[in-house]
Amino acid sequence: MRSGSPEVDVEYALRLTKELVRIPSVTGEEGEIAKFLAEELSGLGLKVELRRIQSDRFNVIGVLKGEEEGIALAFHGHTDTVPPFGMENPFSAREDEEYIYGRGSCDQKAGLAASIAALKAIVDSEVELRKGLAFLGVVDEEREHRGSYALVEDGFKADAAICTEPTGLEIAVGCKGTLPLKITTFGKAAHGSAPWRGVNAVYKMAKVLLALEELKPRSVTVPGVGEVRGSINVGLIRGGEAYNVVPDSCSIWIDRRLVPGETQEDALREIREILDELGRLDPNFRAELSVDRPDWEWEPIKKRGLKPCLVNPEEDVVKWVREAHESVAGDRGKLKFSSGYFEMDFLVNDLGIPTAAYGPGDPELAHTPEERVSKRQIVIASRVYAAVAMSAARTA
Ligand SMILES: [Zn+2]
Known part of the structure; x- marks a missing residue:
């Protein structure tokens, strides 16, 4: 043969x-x-x-x-x-x-x-x-x-x-690696007719979204292949209970794709810095960041990530x-x-x-x-x- x-x-x-x-x-x-x-x-x-x-x-x-x-x-x-x-x-x-x-x-x-x-x-x-x-x-x-x-x-x-x-x-x-993230902003509920009594979590999220849009994930050159681009996409948003209530929380889910050389920790740090900065500028800004996907419950995979x-x-x-x-x-x-x-x-x-x-x-x-x-x-x-x-x- x-x-x-x-x-x-x-x-x-x-x-x-x-x-x-x-x-x-x-x-x-x-x-x-x-x-x-x-x-x-x-x-x-x-x-x-x-x-x-x-x-x-x-x-x-x-x-x-x-x-x-x-x-x-x-x-x-x-x-x-x-x-x-x-x-x-x-x-x-x-x-x-x-x-x-x-x-x-x-x-x-x-x-x-x-x-x-x-x-x-x-x-x-x-x-x-x-x-x-x-x-x-x-x-x-x-x-x-x-x-x-x-x-x-x-x-x-x-x-x-x-x-x-x-x-x-x-x-x-x-x-590419994939890092699913969730950000939640927090506010204070109030009647929609008196929004000054509350803190609107959706407005807080708007600031996060504008900052994320400016984020330019890095690219790398892969030998024999060419340029590979990292990416970020906000795919889901949820916030508010009713049109006449000031929302006390708002969440987004993000699909962040990582290029070789980038770690889950790098990408988390980048977003944490944005949230920290928004917190410094606005005393009412409160937000939480976590590794989260709507269909992920198992802790080991959240911890490991997909590299x-x-x-x-x-x-x-x-x-x-x-x-x-x-x-x-x-x-x-x-x-x-x-x-x-x-x-x-x-x-x-x-x-x-x-x-x-x-x-x-x-x-x-x-x-x-x-x-x-x-x-x-x-x-x-x-x-x-x-x-x-x-x-x-x-x-x-
Ligand atoms: Zn497959």
């Missing part, structure tokens, strides 16, 4: 994508898909562990052993999806010539299926692996990241990893993906930096595993009612994954 090119069962990769789409796995309900994946991977001959995260929520960890101890390459993907929202027939896995449709098709069941198809190709080729390969299917990526958090708690080790999120077959060497990450483009795994992509797809593998958040953060920043994100599907379609994934991209990704696995776990 030629090294670097075990044969991928294309029908299998496409069928498995459809099977996975047909198993609803909205965040919190990853039990059934975990058991399905465990059975599939056991069937291929991998050693499988279901790691319980919460009652019926499991990470799936499959290992294909090599001659030596350890994992040369891990495929990391999440098993949960966002809810269907307005999507029609979200779990039918309808298809046409070009695409497979459905919630989770692109984000990221195609990535899961392609990595399993690659592992199957390695098994089918009967090649002797010097070091092992792993499949990591984690829960809760769309909410509190408890699945990848557990990988860190368990001290998972590998020499390299691929994050199988949809990148449209571009190679992401990093992603930016960056991998050196000269890392082996980046080169392997690039070379494999060029030979399989026949076009130049394009490096990029993802504006959206990927859990490669946990692998790179906490576990020290060099990781590239590369997967089938247009990331713009994730979470939308038009979610679908290109079959051609699934096939290419499966072949690229198989080739990279071979580069990583080269025969003895």
Whole structure:
């Protein structure tokens, strides 16, 4: 067999994508898909562990052993999806010539299926692996990241990893961090006909908003990619009880995206300085700042945050993906930096595993009612994954 090119069962990769789409796995309900994946991977001959995260929520960890101890390459993907929202027939896995449709098709069941198809190709080729390969299917990526958090708690080790999120077959060497924040201003309630008796918390928030609009988060240059911009967006505002009452509190929620080199603490400090300054200018100004997202309750993730990450483009795994992509797809593998958040953060920043994100599907379609994934991209990704696995776990 030629090294670097075990044969991928294309029908299998496409069928498995459809099977996975047909198993609803909205965040919190990853039990059934975990058991399905465990059975599939056991069937291929991998050693499988279901790691319980919460009652019926499991990470799936499959290992294909090599001659030596350890994992040369891990495929990391999440098993949960966002809810269907307005999507029609979200779990039918309808298809046409070009695409497979459905919630989770692109984000990221195609990535899961392609990595399993690659592992199957390695098994089918009967090649002797010097070091092992792993499949990591984690829960809760769309909410509190408890699945990848557990990988860190368990001290998972590998020499390299691929994050199988949809990148449209571009190679992401990093992603922005995301810091969800809440600011509340406080006032004093009074009757709307006598506002001088109260303190209007909405007016206080107006000052905060104008100051935030002036804030210019920094940019950095990422080697091989270009300029990456940090950002801030106020996405939600709530304040007041009735039109004829002076509001005694007002809250906003902020989506702050961090570039490599920026920490959660840096971004918090920047906003704390604004609030302190407003407090110095106005004795009636009172405000509170916290890490908060309407759907985050779990304290460990508020404390840890979601960090930016960056991998050196000269890392082996980046080169392997690039070379494999060029030979399989026949076009130049394009490096990029993802504006959206990927859990490669946990692998790179906490576990020290060099990781590239590369997967089938247009990331713009994730979470939308038009979610679908290109079959051609699934096939290419499966072949690229198989080739990279071979580069990583080269025969003895
Ligand atoms: Zn995703």
